[in-house]
Amino acid sequence: MLTTEGNTMTLKYFVGRCIFCGMCADTCPEKAIRITKEFELATGNIFDLYTDIEHEIKACSMCGKTFISKKLSNKIALKVPDMPQETMDLCPDCRRKETLKRFMGVPE
Amino acid sequence: MTQPLSEETNSKGVDLKKTLSRIKRSVWVFHINTGSCNGCDIEILDVLTPYFDVERFGIKLVASPRHADLALLTGPITIKTFSKVYRALSAMPRPRFVLAIGSCAVGGNIWFESYSTIGGFPKALEMFSEMGLEIDGVIYVPGCPARPEAIIYGAATLLGLQKPKTVYRRFKA
Numbered sequence: 001m002l003t004t005e006g007n008t009m010t011l012k013y014f015v016g017r018c019i020f021c022g023m024c025a026d027t028c029p030e031k032a033i034r035i036t037k038e039f040e041l042a043t044g045n046i047f048d049l050y051t052d053i054e055h056e057i058k059a060c061s062m063c064g065k066t067f068i069s070k071k072l073s074n075k076i077a078l079k080v081p082d083m084p085q086e087t088m089d090l091c092p093d094c095r096r097k098e099t100l101k102r103f104m105g106v107p108e
Numbered sequence: 109m110t111q112p113l114s115e116e117t118n119s120k121g122v123d124l125k126k127t128l129s130r131i132k133r134s135v136w137v138f139h140i141n142t143g144s145c146n147g148c149d150i151e152i153l154d155v156l157t158p159y160f161d162v163e164r165f166g167i168k169l170v171a172s173p174r175h176a177d178l179a180l181l182t183g184p185i186t187i188k189t190f191s192k193v194y195r196a197l198s199a200m201p202r203p204r205f206v207l208a209i210g211s212c213a214v215g216g217n218i219w220f221e222s223y224s225t226i227g228g229f230p231k232a233l234e235m236f237s238e239m240g241l242e243i244d245g246v247i248y249v250p251g252c253p254a255r256p257e258a259i260i261y262g263a264a265t266l267l268g269l270q271k272p273k274t275v276y277r278r279f280k281a
Contacts, residue, residue, distance in 0.1 A: 011281075015274075016215020016228060019252040042249045042262035043272040046230050049214065049250060052278040071281055 004057065009069055011053040015041060060091035062098075067091040134166030135263070137207075138176035138200070142193050143225065144183030147253035148210035152180055154256045162260060173199040178266070180259075184212040184219045185226040193232065194241065203244040207262050211252045 001012040025033040043049060055069040077088055087095060141149055155162050156169055170176050173196045185193060197204060208229040211217040216227035226232050233243060249262035264270040 014215055015250040016211050016248065017217055017220055018211060018250070019217060020211075039251065039255045039258040040261045040270075040273050041251070042247055042258060042265045043274050044245065044247050044265070045272075046214070046248055047276050048272060048274045049248065050276055052276075054278065054280045056281075069281070 004066060007057060007059075007066075009055040009057045009066075011055065013051045013053075015049040015051075016046070058089070060094055061086075061089040062094040063091060065091045065093075134168060135177050135267070136168050136170045136175055137178045137180050138170055138173045138196070139180045140173075140182070140193060140196055142181060142183035142189040142213070143186035144210065144212060148182040148212070148251075151253045151256050151259060152182070152209065155259050160256050160260065162263070165263075167263060173197070174201065176200055177203070178205045178207055178263070180207050180209055181213050181229060182209050184216045184222075184228060185232050186224055187226065188224075190226055190232065190235075194236065194239065197236070197243065198241050202242075204242075205245045205247075205266055206243055207247050207249060207259070207266065209249045209251075209254050209259055209262070211250050214248045214250045217252060 001014070003010050003012065020035070022035045025035045041049065055071060057066045057069050058073055059066050073088060077083065077085075087098070090098060139149070139152060154160060156167075173179065177200075179197060179200060181193070183189070197206070206229065208214055212219065213229045215230070216222075216225060219225045220227045226235070229246065229248070233246065236243060245266060247262045247266045249258050251258050254262075261270060265272055
């Protein structure tokens with residue numbers, strides 16, 4: 001479950017809702033998820049079954065909307081080197097508007 | 109038998125160590141299916157059959173909640189079964205313990221916000237405390253279905269023979 005709070009995005013994993021099908025590990029493009037044979041998960045406190053991952057998120061330089069995690073943004077920048085930095089800092093909506101402006105020369 | 113490791117008191121102020129010392133001998137269990145798919149129920153049967161054979165530890169399946177110390181609860185607790193679960197658990201003598209087995213009982217699994225289920229034992233526990241039914245201890249055993257080893261480990265955790273291994277973790281990516 002993803003929750004956004006201020007400048008951080010939290011990825012919450014709760015074992016109590018997992019059916020251990022392994023589909024996530026199969027389809028993970030980053031190969032970040034792995035299925036283990038660990039079974040000694042029993043606990044008396046339900047909060048022990050949660051695992052949180054914090055991600056820093058980036059805000060759009062125009063409208064200020066948060067739209068992507070910094071890590072993913074850096075990854076994309078690495079894979080697409082000819083992408084200008086100004087475009088990377090814009091949220092998808094603003095990016096569309098900016099591109100249109102550049103091509104059409106729309107006056108405000 | 110070794111002394112229980114858990115020395116903390118639960119939310120009701122009941123001394124867990126003292127309560128646990130009263131079930132020092134054989135733990136008798138009662139099985140409640142609250143709308144489970146039978147996966148966990150079969151795993152419970154596996155635990156009781158000669159391959160794992162928990163009767164050598166004194167864990168015995170009984171037919172009535174009045175004889176039981178521990179309830180083996182499986183399933184996400186559907187609306188229809190909630191009143192039955194309440195009646196079964198209130199029939200159990202104190203101290204009463206619950207082993208919530210399977211992801212359904214722990215957090216509702218894929219039915220966690222379904223219209224027809226309570227959504228796991230933690231939510232039912234809140235309702236029980238409002239209704240005045242006290243549960244002395246709950247151990248959550250996740251797994252879909254929970255492995256027989258996991259169920260035995262859960263029972264050992266309840267009795268204080270094992271310390272829980274999982275802890276809440278928070279990472280920064």
